[in-house]
Amino acid sequence: MYQHLLVKRDGDTVTITMNRAARRNSLSAEHLAELLAAFREAGTTDATGVVLAGDGPVFSAGHDFADVAARDLMGVRELLALCTDLMKTMQSIPQVVIARVHGLATAAGCQLVASCDLAVAAESAGFALPGGKGGWFCHTPAVPVARSIGRKRLMELALTGDVIDAATALDWGLVNRVVPDEQLDDAVADLLARATRGSRASKAMGKVTLYAQLDRPEADAYAIALEVMAAASQLPGAREGMAAFLEKRKPSWPD
Numbered sequence: 001m002y003q004h005l006l007v008k009r010d011g012d013t014v015t016i017t018m019n020r021a022a023r024r025n026s027l028s029a030e031h032l033a034e035l036l037a038a039f040r041e042a043g044t045t046d047a048t049g050v051v052l053a054g055d056g057p058v059f060s061a062g063h064d065f066a067d068v069a070a071r072d073l074m075g076v077r078e079l080l081a082l083c084t085d086l087m088k089t090m091q092s093i094p095q096v097v098i099a100r101v102h103g104l105a106t107a108a109g110c111q112l113v114a115s116c117d118l119a120v121a122a123e124s125a126g127f128a129l130p131g132g133k134g135g136w137f138c139h140t141p142a143v144p145v146a147r148s149i150g151r152k153r154l155m156e157l158a159l160t161g162d163v164i165d166a167a168t169a170l171d172w173g174l175v176n177r178v179v180p181d182e183q184l185d186d187a188v189a190d191l192l193a194r195a196t197r198g199s200r201a202s203k204a205m206g207k208v209t210l211y212a213q214l215d216r217p218e219a220d221a222y223a224i225a226l227e228v229m230a231a232a233s234q235l236p237g238a239r240e241g242m243a244a245f246l247e248k249r250k251p252s253w254p255d
Contacts, residue, residue: 004031006055007038012048013192014095021056026064027108029079036086043093048196048203050093051188052116053100059125062107062141080140083108087115087144091211094204096195100188101125102181104163110174111141114148117207119175120191122184125166127174133161147215148174199237201255206232 001007006017016038018025025031042050054060063083068076090097090112099105099112099119106128113119113127129145131138138158146154149172157164166178179187196203209228213221232238236254244251 002034002038004028005034005038007042009045009047012046012196013051013189014042014045014047014049015051015053016042018052018054018060021054021058023064024058024061024104025054025056025109026061027083028064028067029082031064032079032082032086036082036089039086039089039093039097042095043089045095046200047095048200049096049098049192051098051100051192052090052112054102056103058103058109059099059101059105060109060112061104062109062111062130068136083111084140087111090115091117092208094200094207096192096203096207098188098192098195099175100184101166101175102184104128106130106163107138107141110138111144114141114144114174118191118195120177120179120184120188121166121169121175122181123166123178124181125169125175125178126163127157127166127169128161128163129158130161130163132157132159145174148172199235199241199253199255201235202232202237202241205235 004018004020006019008015020026020031068079071079096118097116099116101113101119101121102125104126105113107130110127110129129138129141142154142158145157153172166175169175170178177187177191205228209225213224240251240254
C-alpha cells in the first residue's frame with residue numbers, strides 16, 4: 001500500500017515506520033503524503049496508540065532537499081503546508097502518538113518528534129535544527145520545538161544548528177525518556193501502555209483539549225478546559241470511573 005512506509009497493527013497499537021533508509025528517511029512530498037494518509041487511517045481505527053519509528057541508522061533527516069530545490073515559491077509553500085497538515089493530524093487523532101527515536105532527528109525530523117504526544121529516545125539519538133548554520137533556517141520545525149523546550153533553548157538550538165544528544169533533549173523537555181538502545185522498544189511499549197489505559201473516549205477528548213488550551217492566556221485556557229471537562233463528566237467512561245472509585249472496585253471501561 002505504501003512505498004515509503006511500513007504500517008502494521010499489533011493488538012491496540014499501530015506502528016508507522018518510515019522506510020527510506022537510503023535517503024535517511026528524508027521527507028519528500030510523496031513521503032509526507034503517505035505519512036499523512038497513514039495517520040489519518042490510524043485515526044479512524046479502534047487502536048489506542050500509534051508509534052512513529054524510522055528504519056535504518058537515522059530517524060529522519062528532515063525535508064528532502066532534492067524535492068525542495070526543484071520547486072518554485074508556490075511549490076515550496078505547498079510542501080510546507082503538507083508537512084504542517086501532517087503535524088496537526090498527529091495531534092488531532094484520538095490515539096496517543098509516541099515517537100520511537102534512534103539516530104539523528106534533524107530539522108523536520110526533529111519537528112516530527114516535537115509534534116508527537118510523547119517521545120522515547122535511544123541513548124544514540126541526536127536532535128538538531130541545522131538550518132541555523134546553513135542557508136535555509138528551520139522556521140516551521142521551530143514551531144512545535146519551541147512549545148516543547150522554551151525560548152532560550154530554542155534559540156540555542158535554532159541559531160547554532162548544533163546537534164544535542166539524547167540526555168540534553170531529555171533535560172530540555174524534547175523527549176520523555178532516554179534508554180539504552182537495546183531497551184528502546186521495551187521502553188516505548190511501557191510508556192504507551194501506561195498512556196493508553198483507561199477510557200479511550202475520555203482520553204481522546206482530553207488530548208484534543210490539551211492541545212487547544214496550550215499556549216493560550218490562562219483565562220482562555222480555563223474557559224476551554226472548564227466547558228470540556230463539564231461535558232466529559234457525562235461520558236460513560238467518566239461515569240464508570242467515578243462509580244468504581246466510590247464502590248471501591250476495578251472499573252470496567254465501556255469504551
